[in-house]
Amino acid sequence: MSRAHATFEIAVDLVVLTVRDGRLAVLLIERGNEPFRGRPALPGGFLRAGEDLLDAAARELAEETGLRGITPDLRQVATYAAPGRDPRGRVATVAYLAILPDLPVPTAGTDAAIARWAPVGPGPDGLAFDHDRILADAVEHARRLLEDTPLATAFCREPFTVAELRGVYEAVWGVALDPRNFHRKVTGVPGYVEPTGDLRSLPTGRPAALFRRGPAEALYPPLQRPRRSLPAPQGD
Amino acid sequence: MSRAHATFEIAVDLVVLTVRDGRLAVLLIERGNEPFRGRPALPGGFLRAGEDLLDAAARELAEETGLRGITPDLRQVATYAAPGRDPRGRVATVAYLAILPDLPVPTAGTDAAIARWAPVGPGPDGLAFDHDRILADAVEHARRLLEDTPLATAFCREPFTVAELRGVYEAVWGVALDPRNFHRKVTGVPGYVEPTGDLRSLPTGRPAALFRRGPAEALYPPLQRPRRSLPAPQGD
DNA sequence: TCTCCATATCGTCGGAGTGACGATAACGGA
Protein backbone atom coordinates (compact mmCIF):
# COMPACT_ATOMS: atom_id res chain seq x y z
CA MET A 1 0.00 0.00 0.00
CA SER A 2 1.49 3.28 -1.03
CA ARG A 3 2.17 5.87 1.63
CA ALA A 4 2.35 8.80 -0.73
CA HIS A 5 -0.26 10.83 1.07
CA ALA A 6 0.51 14.14 2.61
CA THR A 7 1.03 14.24 6.35
CA PHE A 8 -0.34 16.87 8.65
CA GLU A 9 -0.09 18.28 12.05
CA ILE A 10 -3.43 18.56 13.77
CA ALA A 11 -4.25 21.46 16.02
CA VAL A 12 -7.19 22.09 18.30
CA ASP A 13 -8.44 25.66 18.50
CA LEU A 14 -10.82 26.86 21.18
CA VAL A 15 -13.62 29.33 20.88
CA VAL A 16 -14.26 30.12 24.53
CA LEU A 17 -17.29 32.34 24.92
CA THR A 18 -18.74 34.19 27.87
CA VAL A 19 -21.02 37.12 28.52
CA ARG A 20 -19.38 40.17 30.08
CA ASP A 21 -21.19 43.42 30.74
CA GLY A 22 -24.10 42.23 28.70
CA ARG A 23 -21.98 41.53 25.64
CA LEU A 24 -20.70 38.36 24.08
CA ALA A 25 -16.96 37.98 24.55
CA VAL A 26 -14.35 35.53 23.31
CA LEU A 27 -11.09 34.49 24.89
CA LEU A 28 -8.16 35.58 22.73
CA ILE A 29 -4.44 35.29 23.14
CA GLU A 30 -1.67 37.37 21.68
CA ARG A 31 0.65 35.31 19.57
CA GLY A 32 4.18 35.28 20.90
CA ASN A 33 5.74 33.51 17.95
CA GLU A 34 5.76 33.69 14.22
CA PRO A 35 3.72 33.47 12.19
CA PHE A 36 1.30 36.25 13.07
CA ARG A 37 3.46 37.29 16.02
CA GLY A 38 1.66 39.91 18.06
CA ARG A 39 -1.67 39.29 16.40
CA PRO A 40 -4.66 38.13 18.41
CA ALA A 41 -5.67 34.53 17.88
CA LEU A 42 -7.84 31.82 19.31
CA PRO A 43 -6.13 29.75 21.97
CA GLY A 44 -5.17 26.30 20.86
CA GLY A 45 -2.38 23.85 20.42
CA PHE A 46 -1.25 20.74 18.70
CA LEU A 47 -2.65 17.31 19.21
CA ARG A 48 -0.14 15.12 20.98
CA ALA A 49 0.72 11.52 20.35
CA GLY A 50 -1.82 9.20 21.87
CA GLU A 51 -4.25 12.01 22.58
CA ASP A 52 -7.82 12.30 21.34
CA LEU A 53 -9.33 15.53 20.10
CA LEU A 54 -11.60 16.16 23.05
CA ASP A 55 -8.80 15.49 25.49
CA ALA A 56 -6.56 17.95 23.70
CA ALA A 57 -9.30 20.57 23.76
CA ALA A 58 -9.84 20.07 27.47
CA ARG A 59 -6.10 20.25 28.13
CA GLU A 60 -5.72 23.46 26.18
CA LEU A 61 -8.70 24.98 27.92
CA ALA A 62 -7.23 24.18 31.30
CA GLU A 63 -3.86 25.59 30.31
CA GLU A 64 -5.26 28.82 28.91
CA THR A 65 -7.84 29.58 31.55
CA GLY A 66 -6.25 28.05 34.60
CA LEU A 67 -9.45 26.16 35.26
CA ARG A 68 -8.90 22.88 37.00
CA GLY A 69 -11.45 20.27 37.79
CA ILE A 70 -14.15 22.08 35.89
CA THR A 71 -15.34 20.27 32.83
CA PRO A 72 -17.30 22.67 30.71
CA ASP A 73 -19.02 21.05 27.82
CA LEU A 74 -16.80 21.20 24.80
CA ARG A 75 -18.48 20.81 21.46
CA GLN A 76 -16.72 20.18 18.20
CA VAL A 77 -17.71 22.79 15.64
CA ALA A 78 -15.81 22.15 12.43
CA THR A 79 -12.44 21.29 10.94
CA TYR A 80 -10.36 23.51 8.71
CA ALA A 81 -7.53 22.27 6.54
CA ALA A 82 -7.21 24.60 3.57
CA PRO A 83 -3.75 24.50 2.06
CA GLY A 84 -1.89 27.61 3.02
CA ARG A 85 -3.97 28.39 6.08
CA ASP A 86 -0.81 27.97 8.16
CA PRO A 87 2.44 29.30 6.68
CA ARG A 88 4.46 26.76 8.63
CA GLY A 89 3.13 23.88 6.60
CA ARG A 90 0.18 21.63 6.41
CA VAL A 91 -1.85 22.05 9.58
CA ALA A 92 -5.45 21.03 10.04
CA THR A 93 -7.32 22.46 12.97
CA VAL A 94 -10.39 21.19 14.76
CA ALA A 95 -12.41 23.96 16.35
CA TYR A 96 -14.11 23.41 19.69
CA LEU A 97 -16.71 25.59 21.33
CA ALA A 98 -16.63 26.11 25.10
CA ILE A 99 -19.01 28.20 27.16
CA LEU A 100 -18.02 29.62 30.52
CA PRO A 101 -19.65 31.91 33.06
CA ASP A 102 -18.13 35.34 33.38
CA LEU A 103 -14.89 34.64 35.20
CA PRO A 104 -13.13 37.29 37.25
CA VAL A 105 -10.15 37.17 34.91
CA PRO A 106 -8.99 34.65 32.34
CA THR A 107 -6.06 33.96 34.65
CA ALA A 108 -3.65 34.77 31.90
CA GLY A 109 -0.02 33.87 31.82
CA THR A 110 -0.51 30.29 32.88
CA ASP A 111 0.77 29.31 29.48
CA ALA A 112 2.92 31.17 27.04
CA ALA A 113 0.56 33.90 26.01
CA ILE A 114 -1.47 36.77 27.34
CA ALA A 115 -5.13 35.86 27.36
CA ARG A 116 -7.94 38.39 27.43
CA TRP A 117 -11.65 38.68 26.82
CA ALA A 118 -12.51 40.53 23.63
CA PRO A 119 -16.01 41.56 22.65
CA VAL A 120 -17.43 39.71 19.69
CA GLY A 121 -18.51 42.20 17.06
CA PRO A 122 -20.37 41.77 13.83
CA GLY A 123 -17.34 42.23 11.62
CA PRO A 124 -13.94 40.57 11.39
CA ASP A 125 -11.52 41.08 14.23
CA GLY A 126 -8.23 40.74 12.41
CA LEU A 127 -7.34 37.44 14.02
CA ALA A 128 -4.41 35.31 12.97
CA PHE A 129 -4.73 32.46 10.48
CA ASP A 130 -8.36 31.84 9.49
CA HIS A 131 -9.54 32.42 13.03
CA ASP A 132 -12.03 35.13 12.04
CA ARG A 133 -13.88 32.53 10.04
CA ILE A 134 -13.63 29.93 12.78
CA LEU A 135 -14.94 32.38 15.34
CA ALA A 136 -17.87 33.34 13.13
CA ASP A 137 -18.78 29.70 12.54
CA ALA A 138 -18.58 28.92 16.24
CA VAL A 139 -20.72 31.88 17.24
CA GLU A 140 -23.37 30.89 14.75
CA HIS A 141 -23.17 27.38 16.18
CA ALA A 142 -23.72 28.72 19.68
CA ARG A 143 -26.67 30.79 18.53
CA ARG A 144 -28.36 27.70 17.19
CA LEU A 145 -27.58 25.68 20.30
CA LEU A 146 -29.27 28.24 22.51
CA GLU A 147 -32.53 27.50 20.78
CA ASP A 148 -32.98 23.87 21.70
CA THR A 149 -30.33 22.96 24.25
CA PRO A 150 -29.71 24.19 27.79
CA LEU A 151 -26.38 25.64 26.66
CA ALA A 152 -27.30 29.12 27.87
CA THR A 153 -27.10 27.99 31.49
CA ALA A 154 -23.40 27.28 30.94
CA PHE A 155 -22.92 31.05 30.69
CA CYS A 156 -24.30 31.48 34.22
CA ARG A 157 -22.94 30.70 37.63
CA GLU A 158 -25.43 28.87 39.79
CA PRO A 159 -27.74 29.89 41.14
CA PHE A 160 -28.96 32.34 38.53
CA THR A 161 -32.01 34.45 37.89
CA VAL A 162 -34.27 34.41 34.89
CA ALA A 163 -33.05 37.90 34.05
CA GLU A 164 -29.45 36.69 33.95
CA LEU A 165 -30.42 33.88 31.63
CA ARG A 166 -32.30 36.34 29.47
CA GLY A 167 -29.18 38.51 29.34
CA VAL A 168 -27.31 35.55 27.89
CA TYR A 169 -29.81 35.12 25.10
CA GLU A 170 -29.84 38.81 24.38
CA ALA A 171 -26.06 39.03 24.27
CA VAL A 172 -25.55 35.97 22.09
CA TRP A 173 -28.44 36.59 19.74
CA GLY A 174 -27.96 40.32 19.74
CA VAL A 175 -31.64 41.07 20.21
CA ALA A 176 -33.84 42.40 22.96
CA LEU A 177 -36.33 39.95 24.41
CA ASP A 178 -39.57 40.65 26.25
CA PRO A 179 -38.92 39.86 29.93
CA ARG A 180 -42.46 38.62 30.51
CA ASN A 181 -42.64 36.27 27.59
CA PHE A 182 -39.11 35.04 28.25
CA HIS A 183 -39.97 34.26 31.84
CA ARG A 184 -43.06 32.34 30.79
CA LYS A 185 -41.21 30.30 28.19
CA VAL A 186 -38.13 29.46 30.24
CA THR A 187 -40.08 28.35 33.26
CA GLY A 188 -42.44 26.45 30.99
CA VAL A 189 -39.85 24.17 29.40
CA PRO A 190 -39.82 20.94 31.41
CA GLY A 191 -36.46 20.31 33.02
CA TYR A 192 -34.74 23.47 31.83
CA VAL A 193 -34.41 25.34 35.13
CA GLU A 194 -35.40 24.40 38.67
CA PRO A 195 -36.20 26.90 41.40
CA THR A 196 -33.93 26.74 44.41
CA GLY A 197 -36.52 28.45 46.58
CA ASP A 198 -34.20 31.33 47.40
CA LEU A 199 -34.35 34.93 46.29
CA ARG A 200 -31.71 37.42 45.33
CA SER A 201 -32.09 41.13 45.96
CA LEU A 202 -30.61 43.52 43.49
CA PRO A 203 -29.75 47.16 44.16
CA THR A 204 -33.17 47.97 42.83
CA GLY A 205 -36.42 46.27 42.01
CA ARG A 206 -38.26 43.28 43.31
CA PRO A 207 -36.03 40.36 44.35
CA ALA A 208 -35.75 37.62 41.78
CA ALA A 209 -36.19 33.90 42.31
CA LEU A 210 -33.04 31.82 41.93
CA PHE A 211 -32.75 28.76 39.73
CA ARG A 212 -30.34 25.98 38.96
CA ARG A 213 -29.94 23.90 35.80
CA GLY A 214 -32.50 21.18 35.30
CA PRO A 215 -31.98 17.69 33.90
CA ALA A 216 -33.22 18.44 30.38
CA GLU A 217 -30.71 17.86 27.59
CA ALA A 218 -32.98 19.32 24.94
CA LEU A 219 -35.49 22.11 25.17
CA TYR A 220 -39.02 21.41 24.14
CA PRO A 221 -40.67 23.57 23.19
CA PRO A 222 -37.54 25.31 21.91
CA LEU A 223 -36.80 28.97 22.50
CA GLN A 224 -36.66 30.21 18.95
CA ARG A 225 -34.83 33.39 18.16
CA PRO A 226 -36.95 36.03 16.52
CA ARG A 227 -37.31 35.51 12.78
CA ARG A 228 -37.65 38.43 10.48
CA SER A 229 -39.64 36.55 7.86
CA LEU A 230 -42.72 38.62 8.45
CA PRO A 231 -45.18 38.35 5.59
CA ALA A 232 -44.06 41.70 4.16
CA PRO A 233 -47.15 43.72 5.04
CA GLN A 234 -48.82 44.94 1.89
CA GLY A 235 -48.05 48.59 1.52
CA ASP A 236 -51.31 50.55 1.31
CA MET B 1 9.80 26.25 18.31
CA SER B 2 9.86 22.54 18.84
CA ARG B 3 8.32 20.35 16.21
CA ALA B 4 7.81 17.33 18.39
CA HIS B 5 4.13 16.99 17.66
CA ALA B 6 2.66 13.85 16.23
CA THR B 7 1.91 13.82 12.52
CA PHE B 8 -1.17 12.41 10.96
CA GLU B 9 -2.68 11.34 7.75
CA ILE B 10 -6.05 12.90 7.13
CA ALA B 11 -8.84 10.99 5.46
CA VAL B 12 -12.22 12.09 4.22
CA ASP B 13 -15.08 9.64 4.67
CA LEU B 14 -18.40 10.00 2.91
CA VAL B 15 -21.84 9.22 4.23
CA VAL B 16 -23.83 9.15 1.01
CA LEU B 17 -27.52 8.74 1.69
CA THR B 18 -30.48 8.11 -0.53
CA VAL B 19 -33.98 6.74 -0.25
CA ARG B 20 -34.61 3.43 -1.99
CA ASP B 21 -37.88 1.58 -1.85
CA GLY B 22 -39.07 3.86 0.88
CA ARG B 23 -36.11 3.16 3.09
CA LEU B 24 -33.03 5.16 3.97
CA ALA B 25 -29.92 3.67 2.39
CA VAL B 26 -26.22 4.41 2.62
CA LEU B 27 -23.49 3.83 0.06
CA LEU B 28 -20.99 1.27 1.33
CA ILE B 29 -17.93 -0.29 -0.18
CA GLU B 30 -16.27 -3.57 0.57
CA ARG B 31 -12.73 -3.10 1.73
CA GLY B 32 -10.19 -4.70 -0.58
CA ASN B 33 -7.18 -4.22 1.64
CA GLU B 34 -6.16 -4.70 5.19
CA PRO B 35 -7.13 -3.67 7.70
CA PHE B 36 -10.76 -4.79 7.81
CA ARG B 37 -10.35 -6.53 4.44
CA GLY B 38 -13.74 -7.71 3.21
CA ARG B 39 -15.65 -5.65 5.74
CA PRO B 40 -18.11 -3.03 4.62
CA ALA B 41 -17.02 0.55 5.14
CA LEU B 42 -17.87 4.08 4.21
CA PRO B 43 -16.23 5.24 1.01
CA GLY B 44 -13.40 7.66 1.50
CA GLY B 45 -9.78 8.36 0.91
CA PHE B 46 -6.82 10.34 1.97
CA LEU B 47 -6.42 14.04 1.63
CA ARG B 48 -3.81 14.85 -0.98
CA ALA B 49 -1.12 17.47 -0.93
CA GLY B 50 -2.51 20.87 -1.79
CA GLU B 51 -6.10 19.69 -1.53
CA ASP B 52 -8.79 21.12 0.73
CA LEU B 53 -11.26 18.96 2.61
CA LEU B 54 -14.30 19.78 0.52
CA ASP B 55 -12.40 19.16 -2.69
CA ALA B 56 -11.27 15.79 -1.44
CA ALA B 57 -14.81 14.89 -0.48
CA ALA B 58 -16.10 15.89 -3.91
CA ARG B 59 -13.34 13.94 -5.62
CA GLU B 60 -14.04 10.81 -3.61
CA LEU B 61 -17.74 11.13 -4.26
CA ALA B 62 -17.16 11.37 -7.99
CA GLU B 63 -14.81 8.39 -7.92
CA GLU B 64 -17.13 6.20 -5.90
CA THR B 65 -20.41 7.01 -7.59
CA GLY B 66 -19.25 7.82 -11.08
CA LEU B 67 -21.12 11.07 -10.92
CA ARG B 68 -19.58 13.78 -13.01
CA GLY B 69 -20.63 17.36 -13.23
CA ILE B 70 -23.15 16.97 -10.46
CA THR B 71 -22.29 18.89 -7.33
CA PRO B 72 -24.47 17.62 -4.56
CA ASP B 73 -24.23 19.62 -1.41
CA LEU B 74 -21.57 18.14 0.81
CA ARG B 75 -21.74 19.05 4.46
CA GLN B 76 -19.04 18.44 6.98
CA VAL B 77 -20.37 16.46 9.91
CA ALA B 78 -17.54 15.81 12.35
CA THR B 79 -13.93 14.78 12.70
CA TYR B 80 -12.67 11.64 14.39
CA ALA B 81 -9.11 11.14 15.51
CA ALA B 82 -9.12 8.74 18.44
CA PRO B 83 -5.80 6.98 18.86
CA GLY B 84 -6.11 3.45 17.64
CA ARG B 85 -9.08 4.06 15.39
CA ASP B 86 -6.92 3.01 12.45
CA PRO B 87 -4.50 0.14 13.02
CA ARG B 88 -2.14 1.49 10.38
CA GLY B 89 -1.22 4.46 12.45
CA ARG B 90 -2.45 7.87 13.31
CA VAL B 91 -5.26 8.75 10.93
CA ALA B 92 -7.84 11.46 11.47
CA THR B 93 -10.94 11.39 9.35
CA VAL B 94 -13.35 14.15 8.46
CA ALA B 95 -16.84 12.88 7.76
CA TYR B 96 -18.94 14.48 5.04
CA LEU B 97 -22.63 14.02 4.41
CA ALA B 98 -23.95 13.83 0.85
CA ILE B 99 -27.53 13.37 -0.24
CA LEU B 100 -28.42 11.93 -3.61
CA PRO B 101 -31.63 10.97 -5.36
CA ASP B 102 -32.19 7.27 -5.85
CA LEU B 103 -29.74 6.43 -8.58
CA PRO B 104 -30.25 3.43 -10.86
CA VAL B 105 -27.05 1.84 -9.54
CA PRO B 106 -24.11 3.23 -7.61
CA THR B 107 -22.06 2.58 -10.72
CA ALA B 108 -19.66 0.50 -8.76
CA GLY B 109 -16.22 -0.52 -9.82
CA THR B 110 -15.13 2.89 -10.96
CA ASP B 111 -12.62 2.82 -8.19
CA ALA B 112 -11.04 -0.03 -6.36
CA ALA B 113 -14.02 -1.34 -4.50
CA ILE B 114 -17.49 -2.71 -4.91
CA ALA B 115 -20.03 -0.09 -3.94
CA ARG B 116 -23.59 -0.90 -2.96
CA TRP B 117 -26.59 0.64 -1.28
CA ALA B 118 -27.26 -0.80 2.15
CA PRO B 119 -30.35 -0.05 4.21
CA VAL B 120 -29.72 2.01 7.31
CA GLY B 121 -31.06 0.18 10.32
CA PRO B 122 -31.40 1.20 13.90
CA GLY B 123 -28.51 -0.87 15.16
CA PRO B 124 -24.83 -1.14 14.26
CA ASP B 125 -23.96 -2.53 10.87
CA GLY B 126 -20.56 -3.99 11.60
CA LEU B 127 -18.68 -1.46 9.55
CA ALA B 128 -14.91 -1.15 9.51
CA PHE B 129 -13.04 1.27 11.74
CA ASP B 130 -15.39 3.53 13.70
CA HIS B 131 -17.70 3.90 10.73
CA ASP B 132 -20.77 2.70 12.63
CA ARG B 133 -20.41 5.69 14.87
CA ILE B 134 -19.74 8.05 11.98
CA LEU B 135 -22.78 6.78 10.13
CA ALA B 136 -24.99 7.22 13.16
CA ASP B 137 -23.76 10.76 13.71
CA ALA B 138 -24.31 11.65 10.07
CA VAL B 139 -27.81 10.21 9.98
CA GLU B 140 -28.76 12.18 13.06
CA HIS B 141 -27.31 15.23 11.37
CA ALA B 142 -29.45 14.62 8.30
CA ARG B 143 -32.54 14.17 10.45
CA ARG B 144 -32.01 17.57 11.98
CA LEU B 145 -31.30 19.21 8.64
CA LEU B 146 -34.61 17.99 7.24
CA GLU B 147 -36.40 20.11 9.78
CA ASP B 148 -35.25 23.55 8.77
CA THR B 149 -33.38 23.25 5.48
CA PRO B 150 -34.52 22.18 2.02
CA LEU B 151 -32.18 19.18 2.24
CA ALA B 152 -35.02 16.73 1.62
CA THR B 153 -35.35 17.90 -1.96
CA ALA B 154 -31.81 16.66 -2.59
CA PHE B 155 -33.18 13.13 -2.22
CA CYS B 156 -35.58 13.73 -5.13
CA ARG B 157 -35.08 14.02 -8.84
CA GLU B 158 -36.84 17.01 -10.28
CA PRO B 159 -39.65 17.38 -10.83
CA PHE B 160 -41.08 15.62 -7.81
CA THR B 161 -44.43 15.24 -6.13
CA VAL B 162 -45.37 16.13 -2.60
CA ALA B 163 -45.84 12.43 -1.92
CA GLU B 164 -42.26 11.71 -2.97
CA LEU B 165 -41.00 14.43 -0.67
CA ARG B 166 -43.13 13.02 2.11
CA GLY B 167 -41.59 9.62 1.47
CA VAL B 168 -38.17 11.14 2.08
CA TYR B 169 -39.19 12.50 5.45
CA GLU B 170 -40.83 9.24 6.42
CA ALA B 171 -37.79 7.22 5.43
CA VAL B 172 -35.22 9.44 7.11
CA TRP B 173 -37.19 10.11 10.25
CA GLY B 174 -38.64 6.62 10.40
CA VAL B 175 -42.16 7.82 11.10
CA ALA B 176 -45.45 7.96 9.24
CA LEU B 177 -46.73 11.44 8.42
CA ASP B 178 -50.24 12.54 7.66
CA PRO B 179 -50.41 13.24 3.91
CA ARG B 180 -52.88 16.08 4.31
CA ASN B 181 -51.01 17.96 6.98
CA PHE B 182 -47.71 17.39 5.21
CA HIS B 183 -49.09 18.77 2.00
CA ARG B 184 -50.36 21.85 3.76
CA LYS B 185 -47.08 22.51 5.54
CA VAL B 186 -44.74 21.91 2.61
CA THR B 187 -46.70 24.08 0.22
CA GLY B 188 -47.04 26.70 2.93
CA VAL B 189 -43.34 27.27 3.51
CA PRO B 190 -42.32 30.23 1.35
CA GLY B 191 -39.72 29.27 -1.23
CA TYR B 192 -39.49 25.59 -0.37
CA VAL B 193 -41.11 24.08 -3.48
CA GLU B 194 -42.50 25.68 -6.61
CA PRO B 195 -45.19 24.13 -8.78
CA THR B 196 -44.13 23.42 -12.34
CA GLY B 197 -47.71 23.40 -13.49
CA ASP B 198 -47.46 19.83 -14.76
CA LEU B 199 -49.03 16.70 -13.39
CA ARG B 200 -47.79 13.16 -13.08
CA SER B 201 -50.12 10.18 -13.32
CA LEU B 202 -49.37 7.14 -11.27
CA PRO B 203 -50.68 3.65 -11.95
CA THR B 204 -53.47 4.48 -9.58
CA GLY B 205 -55.06 7.48 -7.99
CA ARG B 206 -55.48 11.10 -8.86
CA PRO B 207 -52.50 12.64 -10.70
CA ALA B 208 -50.19 14.66 -8.52
CA ALA B 209 -48.88 18.15 -9.14
CA LEU B 210 -45.17 18.38 -9.87
CA PHE B 211 -42.77 20.69 -8.07
CA ARG B 212 -39.21 21.85 -8.26
CA ARG B 213 -36.93 23.21 -5.56
CA GLY B 214 -37.55 26.78 -4.54
CA PRO B 215 -35.00 29.43 -3.62
CA ALA B 216 -35.35 29.10 0.16
CA GLU B 217 -32.19 28.14 2.02
CA ALA B 218 -33.97 27.76 5.33
CA LEU B 219 -37.47 26.58 6.08
CA TYR B 220 -39.73 28.85 8.04
CA PRO B 221 -41.84 27.71 9.58
CA PRO B 222 -39.78 24.54 10.02
CA LEU B 223 -41.14 21.05 9.52
CA GLN B 224 -40.59 19.63 12.95
CA ARG B 225 -40.40 15.90 13.43
CA PRO B 226 -42.93 14.50 15.83
CA ARG B 227 -41.81 14.80 19.44
CA ARG B 228 -42.69 12.20 21.97
CA SER B 229 -42.68 14.56 24.91
CA LEU B 230 -46.41 14.33 25.40
CA PRO B 231 -47.50 15.60 28.79
CA ALA B 232 -47.74 12.04 30.12
CA PRO B 233 -51.52 11.76 30.41
CA GLN B 234 -52.46 11.21 34.02
CA GLY B 235 -53.31 7.59 34.48
CA ASP B 236 -56.48 7.32 36.51
C1' DT C 1 -44.52 57.09 56.48
C1' DC C 2 -45.55 57.94 51.80
C1' DT C 3 -44.22 58.32 47.02
C1' DC C 4 -41.60 57.05 43.25
C1' DC C 5 -38.93 53.95 40.63
C1' DA C 6 -37.19 49.74 38.92
C1' DT C 7 -37.52 45.08 38.34
C1' DA C 8 -40.08 40.57 38.79
C1' DT C 9 -43.97 37.96 37.91
C1' DC C 10 -48.67 36.92 36.49
C1' DG C 11 -52.64 37.50 33.09
C1' DT C 12 -55.10 38.45 28.92
C1' DC C 13 -55.99 38.49 24.13
C1' DG C 14 -55.66 37.76 19.27
C1' DG C 15 -53.20 35.43 15.68
C1' DA C 16 -50.37 31.72 13.78
C1' DG C 17 -49.31 26.86 13.57
C1' DT C 18 -50.58 22.05 14.18
C1' DG C 19 -52.51 17.35 14.67
C1' DA C 20 -56.65 14.73 13.83
C1' DC C 21 -59.59 13.80 10.52
C1' DG C 22 -63.80 14.64 7.32
C1' DA C 23 -64.91 15.79 2.51
C1' DT C 24 -64.09 16.16 -2.24
C1' DA C 25 -61.44 15.59 -6.72
C1' DA C 26 -59.56 12.96 -10.31
C1' DC C 27 -57.66 9.24 -12.20
C1' DG C 28 -57.48 3.68 -13.69
C1' DG C 29 -59.62 -0.55 -13.68
C1' DA C 30 -63.43 -4.05 -12.80
Next chain:
DNA sequence: TCCGTTATCGTCACTCCGACGATATGGAGA
Protein backbone atom coordinates in the same frame (compact mmCIF):
# COMPACT_ATOMS: atom_id res chain seq x y z
C1' DT D 1 -71.15 2.74 -13.69
C1' DC D 2 -69.01 1.55 -9.52
C1' DC D 3 -64.90 1.17 -6.87
C1' DG D 4 -60.40 1.61 -5.09
C1' DT D 5 -56.65 4.73 -4.72
C1' DT D 6 -54.22 8.78 -4.26
C1' DA D 7 -54.29 13.97 -4.21
C1' DT D 8 -55.96 18.04 -2.34
C1' DC D 9 -58.87 21.14 0.34
C1' DG D 10 -61.39 22.27 4.73
C1' DT D 11 -62.66 22.22 9.58
C1' DC D 12 -61.95 22.25 14.41
C1' DA D 13 -59.84 22.31 18.71
C1' DC D 14 -55.70 22.99 20.96
C1' DT D 15 -51.13 24.93 21.77
C1' DC D 16 -47.84 28.41 21.41
C1' DC D 17 -46.42 32.98 20.78
C1' DG D 18 -45.86 37.99 20.68
C1' DA D 19 -47.70 42.30 22.44
C1' DC D 20 -48.74 44.36 26.35
C1' DG D 21 -51.61 45.47 30.69
C1' DA D 22 -51.64 44.66 35.66
C1' DT D 23 -49.77 43.60 39.98
C1' DA D 24 -46.00 42.40 43.44
C1' DT D 25 -42.07 43.72 45.98
C1' DG D 26 -37.95 45.58 46.95
C1' DG D 27 -34.94 50.29 47.72
C1' DA D 28 -34.34 55.40 47.55
C1' DG D 29 -35.79 59.74 48.55
C1' DA D 30 -39.34 63.37 50.09
